[in-house]
Amino acid sequence: MQLIHQIPEWNKHIEEIPTLYSSGPVIHETATINNSKMGNWVEIGPYAEIIESVIGDYSYVAGVHTSITYADIGKFCSIASSVRINPVNHPMQRVTQHHCTYRRKQYGFDIHDDDNLFAWRKAHRIRIGHDVWIGHGVIIMPGVNIGTGAVIGSGAVVTKDIAPYTIAVGVPAKPIKTRFCEETIHRILASKWWNWSHEELQSRFLWFLDPAYFLNNLEKLQNLHEEAAIDQPSISTGC
Numbered sequence: 001m002q003l004i005h006q007i008p009e010w011n012k013h014i015e016e017i018p019t020l021y022s023s024g025p026v027i028h029e030t031a032t033i034n035n036s037k038m039g040n041w042v043e044i045g046p047y048a049e050i051i052e053s054v055i056g057d058y059s060y061v062a063g064v065h066t067s068i069t070y071a072d073i074g075k076f077c078s079i080a081s082s083v084r085i086n087p088v089n090h091p092m093q094r095v096t097q098h099h100c101t102y103r104r105k106q107y108g109f110d111i112h113d114d115d116n117l118f119a120w121r122k123a124h125r126i127r128i129g130h131d132v133w134i135g136h137g138v139i140i141m142p143g144v145n146i147g148t149g150a151v152i153g154s155g156a157v158v159t160k161d162i163a164p165y166t167i168a169v170g171v172p173a174k175p176i177k178t179r180f181c182e183e184t185i186h187r188i189l190a191s192k193w194w195n196w197s198h199e200e201l202q203s204r205f206l207w208f209l210d211p212a213y214f215l216n217n218l219e220k221l222q223n224l225h226e227e228a229a230i231d232q233p234s235i236s237t238g239c
């Protein structure tokens with residue numbers, strides 16, 4: 001995971017997002033990155049804006065004009081164009097909700113900005129699990145959690161938490177179905193495959209094309225490990 005305050009020098013001359021053959025994050029030259037952390041194999045596309053967020057390994061914002069603020073995003077997430085993750089709120093309870101009440105310095109209203117307001121916004125982070133697909137033009141509102149494996153259909157406005165492996169659509173977003181049956185969801189979640197090493201992912205790549213094949217192979221692997229564990233000679237303490 002790398003802490004990125006601005007676009008790294010080695011990425012400034014990239015014209016287009018290239019095929020990824022190296023593990024470092026690849027960030028388009030037009031993207032704005034502010035104090036964010038990114039994992040390996042991450043791609044950030046044109047005109048994206050990433051503010052104080054964490055983006056896990058292999059996740060990508062490959063389209064254009066996506067904005068992510070105060071969000072913790074897992075691994076293997078697919079985020080489309082024109083997505084807004086965490087459009088922060090204005091203080092509606094004040095006489096004016098204009099940002100001059102907190103960006104006070106820029107208007108000459110105070111020598112300090114309103115740190116409490118900024119802290120309140122930062123407290124409403126968004127948490128997105130692993131392998132979440134966020135469709136075109138989605139808006140995810142402050143404080144929402146989206147479970148691993150979920151799908152958010154294009155144009156949705158997500159105002160409430162979405163459970164793992166659930167497909168949600170509409171304004172406000174509502175679940176319409178799950179990707180798999182309950183047992184399959186449970187077993188895929190338990191596998192925690194997103195934590196496998198790159199080498200494990202390479203050697204098991206074909207497993208990912210079919211959930212039944214994946215779970216079958218996983219079971220065989222677990223049985224092998226159990227047998228290997230049984231075969232291990234117990235270490236005698238000599239007592």
Ligand SMILES: CC(C)(COP(=O)(O)OP(=O)(O)OC[C@H]1O[C@@H](n2cnc3c(N)ncnc32)[C@H](O)[C@@H]1OP(=O)(O)O)[C@@H](O)C(=O)NCCC(=O)NCCS
Nearest residue numbers: 079080134135136151152153154155156167168169170176
């Ligand atoms: C959510 C999605 C994955 C569902 O696909 P699906 O499983 O094939 O679903 P269906 O097309 O069978 O639609 C199921 C129902 O949901 C509705 N629906 C599907 N997508 C919808 C959306 N984005 N917004 C509102 N309703 C939607 C359909 O009208 C249908 O309603 P009905 O049962 O009343 O007829 C897909 O529609 C979608 O939005 N994909 C995102 C595409 C995208 O943004 N890609 C960007 C590049 S990464």
